[in-house]
Amino acid sequence: MHDSSTRDDLYKSLLPSTRTVHMNAHDKDISGTIDTILSLTKNSIEQHQQPVNIQIKTQNKSFMSLKFPAHGLYSTVAAYNNSNRVAIMISLLHMIQKCITSNTIKTNRDVFYSNVELYGKQVTVDRWLNIISQGFELTNARDSLNVIPAQKGLVFTTQEIKVLTNGIEERINPFHSSLIPHMKQDSQCQILRERSGTTRLLVLEKEAVYNQFVNNMQPNSHSYDNFIIITGKGYPDFLTRLFLHKLQDSEIAIDYWEMYTDADPYGIDIAMKYVENSKEAYTCNKLVHRGVFLFQLMLNHQTQVQYLPMTQRDTVFATRILQRLTEPTGSNTTTIQELRRQIFLQKKAEMNVMSRENYLEQK
C-alpha cells in the first residue's frame, strides 16, 4: 500500500496475474484449436490457480474478453452475468469439439435443449455460436462447426431431387412435403427427370398457401406441369436460400422461377431476401417476383378481396426499403413499382386471398 501513491496504482497492484487465452484465426483443425483453448483454461484454473482471460476477436477487429473468475473494478456487479457467459462459451466449445471428433451434426435447437437452464433462450445459443465462428474467423461457419440451424424451409416436388453432400446422397421423394435437407456450400443438387413437360418452381412466402398447393397435387393426375414448390415460412433461412441457389445449377433446367409473397412491404422485403445477399451462395438470381401485387388482386373482381390499411409502421418500413432498392445498384423494377403502389394506395393484402387456380394461371 505504501508503494501505491494513487488509487489507480493500488488498484493495479492488487490485480491478480492472469493468463490470457487468445481465440483467433485457427489452423486447419478446429477440434485441435478448441482442445488447446479448453486445456489451457483448465490448467490455468486447476493447477496454477490463475484467473483466465479469454480474448475473442469480434467482427470489428476489437477484442472481447471473458474473465473467470470475475475480477477487477465493479467485478461483483458483473460477476453473475460474466460467469454465465464463460460457462456458455466453454460449454459450447466443448459441444462443438465433441461433434467434430465424433463426426456428428447437431442443430442449434438440439444444443439449446441439451442445457436449457444455462442457455435460457434459443437466441443465446445462436448469438454465441456466431461469436465463436467470428472468433475463429470461419468463412462458412455453418459447415465447419458441425452445429447447424434447424431446418425451416419445406419443399414439395413432383420429380425426385438428389442432393449430394461429401459423397453422401440424400433424396427428396416426390409427392411428399419434406424439410429441405441439410446441405453444404459444396453440395450438389440434381433434379431427376421422370416425366416430360415444363418445370415450374414456386417459392411461396406462406406455409398455408404452400399446404393448399401440396394437398391438391396427386401423383396420378397428368393435367399439370412439373412442380417444385418451396416455402421459407416467412423470412427464409440460409438453408432454403442455399437450396435454391444450388437448384440453379441443376442439369435439368427449371423453366419458370416464380416467387409469391404477401402484397405488403414485408412481402417485398422477403422477396428481396431471396434475390439479394452479400454472399453469392445464398442468392437466387433466376427467381422472379411475380406477385401477389395489389393490382393483380383488383383485376379479379369476382372474388371479393379484403384490402388492409397500411399502418404508420408499414409506411415507414416501405419507404426505407424503397430508398434502399432505388440506389443506383438496384434493379428489380417490378418490385420497386409494387412498393411504390403500396405506399401510394396505402393498402396491403394477404397472399392467401388469391386462389390456387389464380396462381397457376400466372405464368
Add this chain to the structure above:
Amino acid sequence: MSNVFISTANCGKAHDADIYGVSVCLPYTVTCSGDGTIKLWKNKLLEDELPKENVITQFVHRTGVHHVDTFYSVETAGHELCIVSCVSFTGTIHFYQVDVKTNKIDAIDLLPSQDKKRSYWSLKWFKSDDQMVCHRLAATDVKGNTIVWRFHPFEQEFDEEMAKKEEETRTKRLARGQSVEDPPANVENDKELRLQPHLKLHGEVPSVDPVFATCVGISHNGLVATGFANGSVVVSELSTLRRIHNFEGFGIQGIEQNSSTVRAVAFSPLGTLLAVASDSGSYGCVSLYETEYGERVGSLTVPTHSAQTSIGTFAHNGWVFGLSFNSTGEFLATCGYDSKVRVWDVKLRERVSTLNISAGDVEIEEDIMLQDENGESVKNPPVMDVTFINKGVRGGMGSETNEGLCCVCLDRSVRWFRAAGGS
C-alpha cells in the same frame, strides 16, 4: 358546354414508371412519376408539334415522385411566377421555379428550415385572387397533420392580419360617416420590389390520431379539407386553422367494404361544395358535402347490376383516384381504377359523359404500352389523376373557347381532351 370530349393530344410512354399525378397551369401540364422525374409539357402546341418534343424533364429524386402541384401567377409589376412543387417518396417537398420565356427550370428552396424535418405526403397551392389575402401552400404529412404556409413572392412580406385590421377600421369609420384617408396606396411601389419567393409558416391543423393524411384541398372561401386513410375528412378554417367539420367514414371493420380510404378531395370553385372520393371495398365512391353547415348532400352513382354491390353506391367500378371541378363549378371530373374518366353534372348529380381509356388509342404506335414489365395487362389502364383545363390554356383545335380535360394513366400515358362544339 357540351358533354362530349374529344381527344386532342396524347403521349404514350411519357414516363419510365407509373405516373401518379398531373397538374395544369397556364404554360405547362406537369406530370410526376415513380421514375423520379417531373415533366413539364408545353400547353400551347402548334398543330404539327408533338408533346414529346416539347417537354422539360427535371429529375427530382430516385425514389419517385407522387404528388405535384403548380402555382402560376402574374404578381405586382408584371412579375411572372411559375412554381412547380412536388413530393417525393422520401417525404420531401421539392420546389422548382420555371422561367416561362426561356423554359429554364431551377430548384429553389422555399420552405423554412424548421419545416423540412417532417415527412410530407400531399400538397396543394392556393392562388388568391384577393389582394388582401396571401397565396398559400398546404401540405399533409404522414402523421396526419396539415401544415399551411403563406406564400410571399417578394422580399417584403405582406402582413395579412394587419391589412385586415386596417380594412376593418376603415369600413367602420366609413359606416360612422367619418372621413377616411385613402389607404397608403402601394407604398411598396416606391421601393424597388425584390422578387424573392418564400414561404412563411401560417400554422398547422394537428391530427387527433396518427392516421395517414392522403390528400388536401383549399377553397376560395377560406377552408382547408384534409382526407385521411381511415375514411374521415376534416374541414378547417383557413385563417384560424380550427376544425369546423368532421366527416366520418363508415368505418365498418371486417367486411370487404371496410376499406374506405379517402383518395382525393376537391372544393368547388366557390368553396360551397366539397367532393370526396373514397374507397368502398374495391369500388370507388364520390360524395358531395355542403361546406357551410357540413351537410352531406349526396353522392355520385352509376346504376349497377352487380350482385355483389347490393349495398352502397358507386361512381366507379374501382377506386377513384382523382377529382376535379371545372372553372364554373358546374361539372366534376372523376377518374379511377376502372380506366374511365367520368364527367358529372354537379347540380343534377348525373353522369353526363364517360371517357373510356384504352392503351391502344395512343397516337404513336411504338409508344403504346399493352403490358408492364411483369406481363400484367394495361390494355385498360387505370386512370391515376384527372384535371380540368380552363379555356384558352391549351393551344389550337378549339381549345381557346372550350374547356378541356387532362388525365394520366397507368400505361404511362398523358392524354388531353377538349369539350366538343362551340359554346
